[in-house]
Amino acid sequence: MLLNELRKKITAIDTQLLDLISKRAELVKNVGEVKISSDTHTYIPEREKQIFENLKKQNHSSLSNESIVSIFTEIISACRSLETPLTVSYLGPEASFTHSAAIKKFGSSVNFVSQNSIDAIFYNVERNFSDYGVVPIENTTEGTVSYTLDKFANSKLKIVSEIELKISHSLLSKEDDINSIKKIYSHPQSFAQCKNWIINNLKNVELIEVSSNSYAAKLSSNEPNSAAISPKIAASRYNLNVLAESIEDSEHNSTRFFIIGKNINAPSGHDKTSLMFSPKEKIGALYEILRIFYNYNINLTMIESRPNKKISWQYIFFIDIEGHYENDIIKKALEEIKNSSTDFKILGSYPQK
Numbered sequence: 001m002l003l004n005e006l007r008k009k010i011t012a013i014d015t016q017l018l019d020l021i022s023k024r025a026e027l028v029k030n031v032g033e034v035k036i037s038s039d040t041h042t043y044i045p046e047r048e049k050q051i052f053e054n055l056k057k058q059n060h061s062s063l064s065n066e067s068i069v070s071i072f073t074e075i076i077s078a079c080r081s082l083e084t085p086l087t088v089s090y091l092g093p094e095a096s097f098t099h100s101a102a103i104k105k106f107g108s109s110v111n112f113v114s115q116n117s118i119d120a121i122f123y124n125v126e127r128n129f130s131d132y133g134v135v136p137i138e139n140t141t142e143g144t145v146s147y148t149l150d151k152f153a154n155s156k157l158k159i160v161s162e163i164e165l166k167i168s169h170s171l172l173s174k175e176d177d178i179n180s181i182k183k184i185y186s187h188p189q190s191f192a193q194c195k196n197w198i199i200n201n202l203k204n205v206e207l208i209e210v211s212s213n214s215y216a217a218k219l220s221s222n223e224p225n226s227a228a229i230s231p232k233i234a235a236s237r238y239n240l241n242v243l244a245e246s247i248e249d250s251e252h253n254s255t256r257f258f259i260i261g262k263n264i265n266a267p268s269g270h271d272k273t274s275l276m277f278s279p280k281e282k283i284g285a286l287y288e289i290l291r292i293f294y295n296y297n298i299n300l301t302m303i304e305s306r307p308n309k310k311i312s313w314q315y316i317f318f319i320d321i322e323g324h325y326e327n328d329i330i331k332k333a334l335e336e337i338k339n340s341s342t343d344f345k346i347l348g349s350y351p352q353k
């Protein structure tokens with residue numbers, strides 16, 4: 001077929017797609033009107049999860065499931081903004097990994113607000129200045145972000161969703177020749193994650209640690225012969241060239257983020273529940289609690305302990321399990337755990353990533 005004919009067909013399909021997307025948008029607007037009278041949240045993560053699962057099952061095209069999900073994330077984002085435009089706080093600065101995670105989860109039709117601390121994110125969501133917040137919770141190489149876990153102990157906010165992001169670093173610079181780089185700015189963790197690449201690819205460069213890798217990109221954009229190790233999206237934000245991509249030493253470098261808010265999610269069919277508790281002070285207390293999970297055949301996906309800030313040498317345990325707390329088995333198990341512990345709290349049930 002001639003190029004012209006192919007393009008004519010593509011244009012015709014685009015017209016059909018536009019018509020269908022417009023019809024979808026009208027329906028979502030109607031859902032928004034129903035929600036006002038029933039006082040329901042705009043963002044329903046369990047419904048969005050079901051939409052994605054359904055599309056993945058039906059996808060027999062040459063497009064990957066990942067591409068389908070990212071296309072529909074944007075369609076849903078634009079439609080959802082017709083109900084109410086959402087405000088989402090993330091751990092900044094702009095172009096940080098948390099910013100990327102927030103865009104991956106909510107799409108771009110959202111008001112994103114950069115916050116300079118995890119505290120500020122919790123504060124803004126608690127006070128309704130933001131509808132949701134995005135906070136890092138654990139990294140495959142660095143482990144859990146204890147500051148985020150500690151915040152849950154004293155907050156009424158719920159975990160409404162989770163997202164995993166592959167952490168990939170790039171070397172960004174105003175220069176276009178890697179040999180002219182004399183200085184590199186980055187966060188200490190990013191330097192650690194790219195250590196071998198730096199040794200093998202750059203000789204006699206000065207490494208300067210800064211508070212974040214998007215700040216590193218900003219500094220480098222004002223300084224000749226310098227570069228930054230940053231997420232690739234910082235290149236367009238600070239008008240830099242991408243001198244090298246995927247320079248991290250480990251292939252498996254991912255960070256998991258929580259979306260925090262006030263939703264109480266219904267089951268999506270494929271959920272996780274996060275909870276915290278302190279075992280009572282007696283021999284075998286933790287063993288007894290873990291045995292409850294074993295007895296009910298409940299799978300644990302994360303366990304982490306943090307000092308209980310109220311009493312010295314006592315600990316709060318944070319646990320993630322598979323299943324939704326409305327599920328009968330989970331309900332029974334959690335009731336038993338509540339009776340065998342103190343400070344018990346369900347932090348949320350949310351669709352698995």
Ligand SMILES: C=C(O[C@@H]1C=C(C(=O)O)C=C[C@H]1O)C(=O)O
Pocket residue numbers: 028031032042043044045047048051075076077079080083
């Ligand atoms: C339309 C709804 O509202 C939002 C928008 C959705 C969509 O565009 O499909 C899905 C879930 C909600 O986050 C809904 O709740 O069904």
